Amino acid sequence: MPELPEVETVARGLQKSVAGRRILSVRLGKTDFIDDPAALERQLPGLWIEKVERYGKFMLLRLSARGDGRGDSGNGDAEAASLLVHLGMTGQLAPCGAAEPCAKHTHVWFELDDGRELRYTDPRRFGRMAYLTAELLAEELTAFGAEPLLVSAEEFASSIRSRKAHIKALLLNQSVLRGVGNIYADESLWRAKIHPMRRGAELSKKQAQVLRRVLQDVLRKAIVARGSSISDFLDAEGEPGEYQRHHRVYGREGKRCFRCGTAIRRVIVAGRSSHFCPKCQPAPRSRKRRS
DNA sequence: CTCGATCCCTGGACGC
DNA sequence: TGCGTCCAGGGATCGA
Numbered sequence: 001m002p003e004l005p006e007v008e009t010v011a012r013g014l015q016k017s018v019a020g021r022r023i024l025s026v027r028l029g030k031t032d033f034i035d036d037p038a039a040l041e042r043q044l045p046g047l048w049i050e051k052v053e054r055y056g057k058f059m060l061l062r063l064s065a066r067g068d069g070r071g072d073s074g075n076g077d078a079e080a081a082s083l084l085v086h087l088g089m090t091g092q093l094a095p096c097g098a099a100e101p102c103a104k105h106t107h108v109w110f111e112l113d114d115g116r117e118l119r120y121t122d123p124r125r126f127g128r129m130a131y132l133t134a135e136l137l138a139e140e141l142t143a144f145g146a147e148p149l150l151v152s153a154e155e156f157a158s159s160i161r162s163r164k165a166h167i168k169a170l171l172l173n174q175s176v177l178r179g180v181g182n183i184y185a186d187e188s189l190w191r192a193k194i195h196p197m198r199r200g201a202e203l204s205k206k207q208a209q210v211l212r213r214v215l216q217d218v219l220r221k222a223i224v225a226r227g228s229s230i231s232d233f234l235d236a237e238g239e240p241g242e243y244q245r246h247h248r249v250y251g252r253e254g255k256r257c258f259r260c261g262t263a264i265r266r267v268i269v270a271g272r273s274s275h276f277c278p279k280c281q282p283a284p285r286s287r288k289r290r291s
Numbered sequence: 292c293t294c295g296a297t298c299c300c301t302g303g304a305c306g307c
Numbered sequence: 308t309g310c311g312t313c314c315a316g317g318g319a320t321c322g323a
Contacts, residue, residue, distance in 0.1 A: 001315080001316065001317085002317095003317095057317080086317080086318090088316090088317065088318085089315075089316055089317065124315095124316090126316075126317060126318080127317090128317095128318090172316095172317085174317085174318080181316080181317070182315095182316065182317085230315090271316085272315095272316065272317090273314090273315080273316085
C-alpha cells in the first residue's frame with residue numbers, strides 16, 4: 001500500500017532508471033483509472049522523461065519535447081507537461097525489457113527508446129493516471145496540504161489544532177498533509193501516545209509538536225528502509241521494502257504493546273482500521289455514563 | 292464549510 | 308476442492 005515512503009522509493013528508482021529516456025509509443029489496456037486515455041496516446045509519444053518526482057502520494061514524470069535531459073534554458077517551460085501517477089493500493093510502475101512476459105493486470109505500456117518498456121500494473125485499479133499541462137497540474141496540486149517532511153512546527157500545529165475531526169482522519173486527509181496513509185498514521189500516533197479518536201482541537205501544543213516529530217522520524221526511517229511491503233508493494237526494481245519489520249502497532253491487533261505489554265486493539269476511525277495501545281494511548285473521555 | 296458514511300475494485304484469507 | 312463471505316484502503320461523492 002504505497003504511502004509517502006513507498007512512493008518516494010519508487011520515484012527515486014524511476015529517476016535512476018528512466019529519467020532521460022524518450023517515450024516512443026503508448027499502449028493501453030483497461031483505462032477506467034486514466035483521466036483522458038486519448039490524451040495519453042496522443043501527447044506522450046516523442047516526449048522525453050526529464051525527471052521523476054514525488055508530490056504527496058503522487059509521482060510526477062516531468063516531460064519535455066526536447067530532451068537534452070538538463071531542464072535547461074530557453075522557453076518551452078510554458079509547454080512543459082507532466083504525467084501524474086497515483087499507485088492507489090496496488091499500483092506498480094516499473095521498467096523491464098520489452099520482450100519480457102507481462103504481469104497480469106498490466107494496463108499501460110510505455111515503449112522507451114532503449115528497448116525497454118515502462119509498465120503500469122494495478123489489479124484493483126484504485127490508482128490514477130493523467131497527462132496534465134503545467135497549468136492544469138498546478139491547479140490540481142493546489143488541493144493538497146503540506147509536505148509532511150517539510151512542514152514547520154507552527155503550520156503543523158495550527159492545521160491540526162484548528163480542527164474538530166479525529167486526529168486519525170486529519171492525518172489521512174490529503175488536504176491537511178499530503179502523503180500520510182493508514183500505516184504511518186497509526187505508527188506515528190502510537191509513538192506520540194495519542195489515541196486515534198482524539199480530536200485535532202483537543203491536542204496540546206506539546207502533543208502536536210511531538211506528533212510532528214515522530215511522524216517525520218517514522219517517514220524518514222521508512223524511506224531508508226525503502227518502504228513497507230505488507231501485501232504486494234514492490235519498488236521500481238521489483239524489490240520489497242523492509243520497514244514492515246519496524247512496525248509497532250499496524251497489523252498487530254491482539255499482540256503485546258512494545259512499550260507496556262497491553263494487547264493492541266483495533267477500531268475503525270474515518271472508515272479505516274486503526275491500531276493502538278489502549279494503555280499508552282488513552283481514549284478520549286466518553287461524555288456519557290457517570291455513576 | 293466540515294465531517295462521516297458509502298462505494299469502487301480484486302485477491303487472499305477463512306469457514307463450511 | 309470449491310464456494311461464499313469478508314476484508315484490505317485511497318479517494319471521490321453525497322448528504323447532514
